Amino acid sequence: MDPFFSASSSGFAMFPRSGPTTPAPPRTGTSTDWRLPSLPLPPPAPRDPPTLPPELLDHILSFVPSHSTLRHLSLSSRALRDLAHRHLYRSLYFGPPKKTAQICRAILRTPALAAHVHSIEFALYHDLPSMASDNAFRTVLYPGYMRLVFRAFRGMHRLKLLRFCGQDGRLRIFANLDQCPFELETLLLLTVGPCEPDFLLHQPRVAQLKIAALMSGDSVLNATGLSSPEVFPALRELTTSWAVALKLVPHRPVEKLAVIDFVTNAALQQGLPLIAQSSATSSLRYLEITVLEVSLELLGLLAASLPGMTTLVIRERRSGTVGLSIEAAHNPDMVFPRFRSLQTLKLFKLLLPEKLSFPDRGWNAMVHRMGQASPALRCIALGVVSAGDGQEPYGTLYYERRRVKSAGSVLQAGNILATSSGTGNGKEREVPDIWDIKVRDRISRMRVGDGRRDEYGGWIGAGRLGGFRWVTARCWPAEMGDDGAAAERGTVCGQGGADGSAANSGQAGRSAVVKRASDSRHAAFLSSRRDWRRQAHEVGR
Amino acid sequence: MSITLISKEGAQFLVSKPVADRIGVVRDCAYGADFWLGYAVATDDSMGITLANVTSSILSKILVWCEHYKDMEPLVDGDSNMEFPEWDMAYIGHDMNQILFVLEAADYLHIPGLLLLACKGIADVLDGRNPRGICDLLGIVMDFSHRQEVDMDKENGYWRWFLHPT
Numbered sequence: 001m002d003p004f005f006s007a008s009s010s011g012f013a014m015f016p017r018s019g020p021t022t023p024a025p026p027r028t029g030t031s032t033d034w035r036l037p038s039l040p041l042p043p044p045a046p047r048d049p050p051t052l053p054p055e056l057l058d059h060i061l062s063f064v065p066s067h068s069t070l071r072h073l074s075l076s077s078r079a080l081r082d083l084a085h086r087h088l089y090r091s092l093y094f095g096p097p098k099k100t101a102q103i104c105r106a107i108l109r110t111p112a113l114a115a116h117v118h119s120i121e122f123a124l125y126h127d128l129p130s131m132a133s134d135n136a137f138r139t140v141l142y143p144g145y146m147r148l149v150f151r152a153f154r155g156m157h158r159l160k161l162l163r164f165c166g167q168d169g170r171l172r173i174f175a176n177l178d179q180c181p182f183e184l185e186t187l188l189l190l191t192v193g194p195c196e197p198d199f200l201l202h203q204p205r206v207a208q209l210k211i212a213a214l215m216s217g218d219s220v221l222n223a224t225g226l227s228s229p230e231v232f233p234a235l236r237e238l239t240t241s242w243a244v245a246l247k248l249v250p251h252r253p254v255e256k257l258a259v260i261d262f263v264t265n266a267a268l269q270q271g272l273p274l275i276a277q278s279s280a281t282s283s284l285r286y287l288e289i290t291v292l293e294v295s296l297e298l299l300g301l302l303a304a305s306l307p308g309m310t311t312l313v314i315r316e317r318r319s320g321t322v323g324l325s326i327e328a329a330h331n332p333d334m335v336f337p338r339f340r341s342l343q344t345l346k347l348f349k350l351l352l353p354e355k356l357s358f359p360d361r362g363w364n365a366m367v368h369r370m371g372q373a374s375p376a377l378r379c380i381a382l383g384v385v386s387a388g389d390g391q392e393p394y395g396t397l398y399y400e401r402r403r404v405k406s407a408g409s410v411l412q413a414g415n416i417l418a419t420s421s422g423t424g425n426g427k428e429r430e431v432p433d434i435w436d437i438k439v440r441d442r443i444s445r446m447r448v449g450d451g452r453r454d455e456y457g458g459w460i461g462a463g464r465l466g467g468f469r470w471v472t473a474r475c476w477p478a479e480m481g482d483d484g485a486a487a488e489r490g491t492v493c494g495q496g497g498a499d500g501s502a503a504n505s506g507q508a509g510r511s512a513v514v515k516r517a518s519d520s521r522h523a524a525f526l527s528s529r530r531d532w533r534r535q536a537h538e539v540g541r
Numbered sequence: 542m543s544i545t546l547i548s549k550e551g552a553q554f555l556v557s558k559p560v561a562d563r564i565g566v567v568r569d570c571a572y573g574a575d576f577w578l579g580y581a582v583a584t585d586d587s588m589g590i591t592l593a594n595v596t597s598s599i600l601s602k603i604l605v606w607c608e609h610y611k612d613m614e615p616l617v618d619g620d621s622n623m624e625f626p627e628w629d630m631a632y633i634g635h636d637m638n639q640i641l642f643v644l645e646a647a648d649y650l651h652i653p654g655l656l657l658l659a660c661k662g663i664a665d666v667l668d669g670r671n672p673r674g675i676c677d678l679l680g681i682v683m684d685f686s687h688r689q690e691v692d693m694d695k696e697n698g699y700w701r702w703f704l705h706p707t
Contacts (some may be wrong), residue, residue: 048680049638049642050642050645051680052641052644052645052679056648056660057679059656059657059660060663061664062620062621062660063620063621063660063661063663063664063665064621064668065621065668066668066669069667069668069670072670072671072672072675073667073672073675075672075690076672076673076676076685077681077683077685078684078685080675
């Protein structure tokens with residue numbers, strides 16, 4: 001019998017089932033076995049639930065999703081009340097004046113609460129358009145109300161995020177804010193009236209600034225002293241109009257710039273040298289602009305002015321032009337600009353062109369020319385209808401450079417030089433000439449299950465994934481011809497099943513198309529060599 | 542390579558190295574000693590590592606989690622917006638008493654991923670309960686009288702305004 005107790009006799013499961021393989025050596029000098037005989041253990045006595053230490057309770061409270069539960073927690077015991085207040089007061093919403101006054105009174109009654117506040121959204125659109133024009137309110141009630149709010153503000157030394165939205169009018173919201181102790185890291189001014197620049201000058205740690213209204217932009221623009229590098233010395237992300245950007249970007253470590261208004265080509269040409277003076281160590285890496293029309297000259301200007309850029313988002317205003325895609329791509333005399341480190345390029349049209357097939361076959365050729373010119377480019381997004389406001393439009397066509405794991409084949413100029421299976425180091429490698437196309441589609445005319453080969457060497461199929469409809473495809477340059485398909489087959493075979501997907505399940509003589517449709521979902525589309533022009537198999541998740 | 546873990550009641554669990562690696566205390570005992578003493582204390586011998594604060598039933602439950610995550614990286618950081626995998630939520634269940642013991646043991650054994658999951662499980666069970674129910678579940682003495690509770694609730698009538706209108 002096993003000298004140790006056995007799992008079955010003790011009533012609970014041993015894990016794993018196999019017991020210890022080597023028994024303990026017997027004690028020297030004794031002839032009898034010193035170990036206890038196997039006895040069935042008594043069932044474990046019921047225990048009271050453990051009393052949790054405050055740090056664990058705090059950890060639990062950070063997972064509580066609803067404010068009402070936090071409120072009930074704060075009403076249950078003193079220990080929980082203090083912990084729950086930390087989470088309840090972390091981010092506040094100052095909306096209707098009556099309720100805001102109630103919160104402020106509570107904070108003034110218990111000053112410790114003010115230390116919990118990390119972010120405040122101050123919305124002034126509740127009743128205030130009428131109030132601002134109401135003389136009695138402005139002269140009698142409003143000063144008292146704002147005095148109360150700023151008394152509460154004065155205790156919030158940990159406030160990091162402040163977001164103003166709504167109309168100020170002549171109410172002078174910012175008049176006293178420069179006397180408050182907090183040092184903001186994020187300041188979002190959305191449709192606020194003229195603000196006192198004194199307040200802005202006293203915020204040295206602001207890293208993210210958004211001025212999303214021309215009115216406040218103008219007041220910033222006219223403010224004296226904003227150009228000096230002591231103001232906003234740590235600014236990293238800026239969303240504002242082009243004129244304000246020209247004032248704020250130079251000599252500040254701005255890495256990300258999103259311009260909210262329309263920029264003409266002339267203004268862009270004049271302003272880009274100033275934008276390039278950003279003092280960030282990696283220079284400006286992200287740029288988002290709205291222009292009339294994307295042209296090769298414009299891209300060349302951007303490539304020459306901002307060589308360190310990794311992401312470029314351009315919104316096109318003019319409708320009906322596909323000049324960049326078709327004309328430029330098929331004209332060998334046109335020189336595509338060389339972006340040294342650009343990784344992501346997004347081109348969105350604000351309006352739907354009249355006649356534009358989707359995906360447009362000219363775009364495949366354009367993507368190839370673009371990819372050849374910019375070696376670091378790995379994703380190009382082409383959208384036809386922009387939702388604006390930083391959103392990705394519906395019906396965006398994503399081109400991603402084909403990535404293979406542990407590549408055994410070497411592609412050069414469209415031909416396979418060598419193929420070896422299973423010799424790769426497991427790292428992902430990009431095939432320079434082959435692009436995966438991905439569409440999360442609403443306006444496409446393609447049907448699920450359609451598959452066709454376009455005249456530029458691409459293969460287009462469609463499938464359904466995880467509730468969304470995705471259109472997937474693959475393209476390679478026309479000059480690769482059938483070698484493109486051969487190269488594709490070679491790389492897939494060379495993976496040796498490293499992909500782990502259904503595409504590699506020993507389908508000899510087939511070229512597999514493996515898609516990464518979203519972060520966690522993969523789909524495999526198999527197309528047989530013979531009738532791959534016509535067929536795409538739909539594979540569920 | 543395998544390691545023997547001994548629970549509070551003396552039950553022995555033989556676990557493989559990748560499973561034991563998920564338990565911070567065991568990892569430090571078995572392999573951390575290698576650094577100081579020149580040899581690993583508890584590897585491949587029958588002495589085992591005694592986990593005096595963990596009962597057998599909880600340890601076996603914890604080892605199921607470790608076995609599941611022996612090849613994967615669990616989530617180790619997050620907040621109320623985080624989505625856990627379905628397997629995790631099914632594993633942790635809704636038995637408050639058991640989750641509390643798992644939480645206590647995960648804290649003691651230093652398993653950050655399981656600690657996070659247990660916190661999430663408890664928060665899910667607490668969600669929507671009234672103060673008395675919360676105290677019963679957490680085993681906390683309710684030190685406010687009903688009168689005080691009503692007063693505080695009235696005084697703090699602004700709670701619902703913390704909610705963002707969107």
